[in-house]
Amino acid sequence: MNAPEPDEVTLPWWEATRERRLLVQRCSCGHAQHPPRALCTACGATEGLGWLDASGEAAVDACTVVQRAMPGFTPPYVVARVRLAEGVLLLSNVVTDEPGAVGIGDPLRLDWRPLPDGRALPVFVPLERHER
């Protein structure tokens, strides 16, 4: 897999991953959105778009265990729509030894998968029972 190529809008988001900070784009109108865009899809503003640091609190919105080998990936692995506490959905992986045990609504915590250039991909890990 090639490292994702940021553009002028998404660069701050990717740069923050060097510090293992997960950003969510937020408009001055209060709307949060992901992925980051050049405008707010709620109010249409092209100015006043800022960032907030996600808490890392998240839950599974939907997930699937991929069982077929794709170049660069070793099945089985969990692809999930993850709902952040800040309200937005991210596509990610849930990293676990028991992929079949991950289900809708499961609480997750943020983790990071390093990229060769110092950036990192946000991934998620199931909360242990005692952490819930």
Added chain:
Amino acid sequence: MTAVAIAGAAESDLGVTGRSILGLQTQAVTRALADAGLTLADVDGVATTGVSRFSATQLAEYLGLRPSWTDSTFAGGSAFEMYVARAVQAIEAGQCSTVVVSFASNQRSARSRSLGGVVETHTPEAQFETPYGPLYPISYYAMAAQQYLHRYGGTREQLAEVAVAAREWALLNPAAYRHGAGPLSAAEVLAAPMVSTPLTSADCCLVTDGGGAIVLTSLERARDLRRPPVRVLGYGERTTNTSMTAVGDLTVTGAVEAGRDAFARAGLTPADVDVAEVYDSFTITVVLTLEALGFCGRGEALDWIAGGRIRPGGDFPLDTSGGGLSYCHPGQYGVLLLVEAVRQLRGECGERQVPGAEVALAHGTGGILSTHATVLLGVDR
């Protein structure tokens, strides 16, 4: 109601053809024109996709045409239902008089399909989704299926009925890829290799070559042509997403509004539909679409399709060719939904004919539940 009709329809060779895209396109177009009793000289409108970047332009030149109207809207498998709407408008507006809507793919022969789909590096998806390895489009439909089964308490066995029924229809269609494969059981669907949970390979459409074309012209002119006209009664569409995270509820698709618009334009209701050709990229696609179009209530589809309702002889004939699951799936299957709907309304379907079918619905779905387009067709009364 519109003043436009489908005057001709045909398939190209299907299955594993060893032919080129433009070779298959030529088969589809010339066969559909012959079916209509028209020639290439009559064609002044061309709509197609999947040929090249300049799809309609490429096909027009290849066929020796200088059309006054073209459309290459790229909307996956739903593009053709959208082309019907655009062609109706163009013919009604007088921009052109005879439109060919066509498609062909040699994806099986050319081995051009990849599990991860086509990655375009400049898109947000390439930055924020591709790094996580979703199968495209399967993993998205898999998550929709998971949400659906979780919310409504359905089972994979119930979902498998879509594939089982499609096979029953394919057994009646000599052109179907699985025509000679024998019946399929729900247990076999569940036992097939898992691709992206909860969907096995038997929940997924075929990967074949194939194509088809339809010819549209004014109803008035179609009445003088070789075949009985099939009227375009209504159409509607919705475009919703390209990413896997844009839509909040995976179980409610843009087919809700696409269908609502199409029925309103036609002055019909779901109860008026005699035969339905609904894009079956995956078993879950059909379940979500049947609910969205209003054939049954939300969360009811798995119970509603049980007991043979959508199989041959059932009271809701669905995907009567055998569908993308058992007949043919050349990647953008929507044109073949229209071909089958036309043939059903003309009473040409032999063993799989729905007796007395007067109103047909064709519904295309493209991408990852991205694009949704409904066309209602009817006999000329």
